[in-house]
Amino acid sequence: MKTALCLFRSNLSVITLAWLGFANATIAADLQVFTGVPVAVGNGTVRVEVTTNGMNEPESVSVIMTKEALQGLPAVQGEKMFWEFSLPMPDTGPQTGYDHVVLDWNPAGHIPEGVYNVPHFDVHFYLISDGEREAITFHGEGRELAMAAPDPQLVPAGYVIPPDAAVDKMGMHGLDPAGHEFHGQPFSHNFIYGYYKGELMFVEPMVSLAFLESLPEMTSPVKQPQRYSYPAWYPATYRVGFDAGKGEYTIALQNLARFE
Numbered sequence: 001m002k003t004a005l006c007l008f009r010s011n012l013s014v015i016t017l018a019w020l021g022f023a024n025a026t027i028a029a030d031l032q033v034f035t036g037v038p039v040a041v042g043n044g045t046v047r048v049e050v051t052t053n054g055m056n057e058p059e060s061v062s063v064i065m066t067k068e069a070l071q072g073l074p075a076v077q078g079e080k081m082f083w084e085f086s087l088p089m090p091d092t093g094p095q096t097g098y099d100h101v102v103l104d105w106n107p108a109g110h111i112p113e114g115v116y117n118v119p120h121f122d123v124h125f126y127l128i129s130d131g132e133r134e135a136i137t138f139h140g141e142g143r144e145l146a147m148a149a150p151d152p153q154l155v156p157a158g159y160v161i162p163p164d165a166a167v168d169k170m171g172m173h174g175l176d177p178a179g180h181e182f183h184g185q186p187f188s189h190n191f192i193y194g195y196y197k198g199e200l201m202f203v204e205p206m207v208s209l210a211f212l213e214s215l216p217e218m219t220s221p222v223k224q225p226q227r228y229s230y231p232a233w234y235p236a237t238y239r240v241g242f243d244a245g246k247g248e249y250t251i252a253l254q255n256l257a258r259f260e
Contacts, residue, residue, distance in 0.1 A: 030054030034093030041085050041103065044068030048087050048101050050094070058096045058233050062252035063087065063103060063123050067242075070212060070249075075107050082106045086130065096256075097232020098125045102133070111164060115181050119209040123251050124170070124194065126202045127230040136196055138166040147172065148198040156223035161195065171196045173204075176223060186210070189240055191222050199229040205238045205251050212249055215242040219254065231260045 036048035044066035051060045074083055087101040102124040109117035126133055138146050147166055155161070158178055165173035171194035181187035188211040194202035203222075219239045228234060235253035242249050 031059075032056075032093070034090035036088045036090045039085050039087055039103075041065070041069040041073075041105070043072035044070070046085065046087060046103055048089055050090055050096060052094055056094050057258075058094050058256050060239075060252045060254045060256065061096050061098060061125065061233070061235075062250050063101060065212075065249040065251070067247045067249065070209065073105055073107065081108060081110070097127060097230060099127065099129050101125050112162075116187055116206075118187055120187065121207050121209070121212075121251075122192075123205045123207070124202045125204065125253065127232055128196075128201045133171075134169055136171055137168050138172075139168070145197055150195045150198045150200060151227075153226040154193075154195070154198075154200045154229060156193065156225050158223065159193065170194070171202060189218075189220070191220070191238055193225070200225065201229065203235070203253065205240070205253075207240055207251060211240065212242075215244070217241045228259045231258070233257065234259050 030053060032052045034050045034052070038045035038047040046063060046065045046069050049060075049062045049064050050058050051062070053059050083105045085103040085105070087103055089096070089098060089100055102122075104122040104124070106116075106122065107119050109120055111117070136146070147163070149161070155174055156176070159174045159176055161172055161174045165175065167173070174193040174195060176190055176192075179187075179190040181190065187208050189205065189207045192204035192206055193200055194204060218241070219237050221237055222235050224234065224236065233256035236255035236257065239250065239252040239254050241252075
């Protein structure tokens, strides 16, 4: 009887392992990656990738940078303080709600002085069209409307929107003063929200060049507002990582959930 029981358990273990292997293979097969057209940055390229699950729902929206993209980047040239690279979303795959991504390279950083004035990338995931973004201005007769304070429900708890964080063709930037960079530590990464005319219209991981060069692997929670202005898949976490095998950096919106 003991021999028979042992054989039964052994067979059961083999069946269980086989099923688990099949399940894992099925999950892997269900994952799909949709890729946008690569854009030249530095000596390399940058592209947008959308990964979906078996139900064709987006699991992550990522900016993928080849390691060469961190080499040969431009320096400050006179009054030109940053370089802008517009990254198209994939032509196929599910609709994420993000129209396009704009990668800004800031070789000398930007305000606030002593906080973000280090070389870094701003990664803007825009919920509006490129034409609408290009029309953003905080000058002229429409200035008051452009700088209208958003509904508090659109601003995560603890975030602030300084008046001097309004940038033409970009938006007003909501900052998290709980970030380590506001408490005497060097800036490495943080998560920003963007506003225009009282609407939340971009989300933005911001990452320093030094942090990327450290070949990081980190995932951080995203502080979320009570509601959003545009229907889209919004992140509960964001990730910054380096894949040594592929020689690529990833800056990703993850744990996405649909909000109307």
